[in-house]
Amino acid sequence: MCQGDAASKQRTEGSLKEAGKLFLKHTTFHGLRHVFLSGSYPRRVAWLLAFLTALALLFTWSSNRVRYLLSSPVYTKAHMAYAKRLVFPAVTICNQNILLPRRMKKPDIFSAGRWLGLFGKNWQVSPAVREALVDGTNNEPPWSPLARILDFNHFLPPPRDSQPSMRQLLDRLGHQLEEMLLYCRFQGQLCGPRNFSTIFTRYGKCYTFNSGQDGRPLLITMKGGMGNGLELMLDIQQDEYLPVWGETDETSFEAGIKVQIHTQDEPPFIDQLGFGVAPGFQTFVSCQEQRLTYLPPPWGDCKATAMDSDFFSTYSITACRIDCETRYLVENCNCRMVHMPGDAPYCTPEQYKECADPALDFLVERDNDYCVCETPCNMTRYGKELSFVKIPSKASAKYLAKKFNKTEQYIAENILVLDIFFEALNYETIEQKKAYEIAGLLGDIGGQMGLFIGASILTILELFDYLYESYFSCLFSRTLLGYLCMAVIDNRSHDLLQEVLTCTSAQQTHMSLWKTKANAQAFKVFLLKDKRDK
Incomplete structure (x- = not known):
């Protein structure tokens, strides 16, 4: 080895040793000076064991905090806020019965017969249907005209292109709001069918109050409690329900209406999210607006991006479901149901029976992986509390029968009252928040460093400064420039x-x-x- 290299190496080792002693003498690392500078060897060993134990505890606790951060923990914060006014929600109502048989004509029955399960093979009326259409009493049932026109022996069916579409059938043969709505008040002011918008669902023709469509301003409520919301009296026309001759999607075992309370940006999904209201009762629905905020991945699983849809501009779970179901039916049946958006042709009654209804039932009940809809990061829903009273009372039955020109029995079996209102002029915010972030991690690690080894961020900087100076001192002494300067x-x-x-x-x-x-x-x-x- 060259003599210059040997001398330089000796000088470097000496300077590094002196720098190390100086660092250990003045460092704020607790315990290090006792490990290396203490005169007693047993004392050095004891301090070394204590320092290594504290260091192990520090790394164990710090790794635990890092794993906790990587698990993306969350907590839920609920807060009640008061408002001077609240937007009244949209209220969608549907009759449980889809068609009125008294409105049906022979071409309608011919078009919708297979869909309704009236016909078997060769357009023959099944015995179960004929039995269901026979009334055992002397009174003529509302579906008697239907029974009289079921003979198609000499019937010449209309051309297929002139047959009514399913939308036209449901629009014309469904329950009309002008006939169902007996009474309507909003905040004490009279309202009527003009305040409702027609919408189609799986229940057929339905109606939405305060939909905000067609440029209508949204209704505002400035008070809570009964009498400051929407009050409806409805006639469900139970006597005109389709007779049940079998278990089909179109015949209902129940009597009443389905109701869904939702925001104006959210389409109704009433067959799955609606609640029932029965005749013979006044139903009070006390609502509270809830504004929910969820976190996107990795803390949560909400959807923060805009909705990729040709049908809806605002993302919601129901919009996603309807969009997905529409695409599923168009792909499998080459048509769409009446309640589905888009420009694909409406399914014919035969397509409803043979493809659309079975496909949609399969999608809803079994194929849960096809339509996976994430929760939106921001959504509004309405908490509900329902209570009931009997209507009519014995004292009011005769008056109501006279007022609406019906019998007392008809009033008891067909009339219902629905009262929807805000419980109070407030709303609840429920937020999902991050339970642990980088700032918390640094604070925890800093606290544990101070507890176990008496160190801080500045102590770490001291260590890096010492390593930096030592490295470049050694590097400089080994380079030609440093060597020449020494010479x-x-x-x-x-x-x-x-x-x-x-x-x-x-x-x-x-x-x-x-x-x-x-x-x-x-x-x-x-x-x-x-x-x-x-």
């Missing part, structure tokens, strides 16, 4: 030049500087000038 200081210029030229293996990475005569001559001039100056 100039020692006034050994001639001998140093010879050592540089002979120690090619030790300083190979720096010898490219001396491959030309010009560089060598310049170096000689530098050394001679330095010697004269001294």
Whole structure:
């Protein structure tokens, strides 16, 4: 080894040792000075064990905190806020019965017969249907006209392109709001069918109050409690329900209406999210607006991006479900149901029976992986509390029968009252928040560092500063420039030049500087000038 290298190495080791002692003497790392500078060997060992134990506890606790952060924990915060006014929700109502048989004509029955389960093979009325259409009493049932026109022996069916579509059938043969709505008040003011919008669902023709469609302003409520919301009296027309001749999707075992309370941005999904209201009762629905906020991944699973849909501009779970079901039916049946958006052709009654109804039932009940709809990050829903009283009372039955020109029995079996109102003029915010973030992690680790080893961020900086200085001190002493500076200081210029030229293996990475005569001559001039100056 070259003599210059050996001397430089000795100087480097000495300087690093002194720097290490100086660092251990003044560092704020608790315990390190006792490990390395204590005079007693057993005392050093004891301090070393204590320091390593504290260090192990620090790393264990810190790793636990890091794992907790990576688990993306959340907590839920609920808060009640008061408002001067609240937007009244949209209220969608549907009769449990889908069609009125008294409105049906022979072409309608021919078109919708298979869909309703009236016909078997060869357009023959099944015995179960004929039995269901026979009334055992002397009174003529509302579906008697239907029974009289079920003979198609001499019937010439209309051309297929002139047959009514399913939307036209449901629009014309469904329950009309003008006939069902007996009484309507909103905040004490009279309202009527003009305040409702027609919408189609799986229950057929339905109606939405305060939909905000067609440029209608949204209704505002400025008070809570009964009498400050929507009050409806409805006639469900139970006597005109389709007779049940079998278990089909279109025949109902129940009597009453389905109701869904939702925001104006959310389409109704009443067959799955609606609640029932029975005749013979006044139903009170006390509502409270709830504004929900969820977190996106990795803390939660809500959908923060805009909805990729040709049908809906605002994302909601119901909009996603309807969009998905529409695409599913168009792909499998080449048509869409009446309640579905888009420009695909409506399914014919035959397509309803043979493809659409079975496909949608399969999708809803079994194929749960096809339509996976995430929760929106921000949504509004309405909490509900329902209570009931009997209507009519014995005292009011005769009056109501006279008022609506019906019998007392008809009033008891067909009339219902629905009262929807805000419980109070407030709303509840339910927020999903991050339970642990980077700031919390740094605070916990900093606290544990102070507890176990008495260190802080500045202590860590001390350690990095010491390592930085030691590394560059060593690097400088091993480079040609540092080596030459040492030689100039020692006034050994001639001998140093010879050592540089002979120690090619030790300083190979720096010898490219001396491959030309010009560089060598310049170096000689530098050394001679330095010697004269001294």
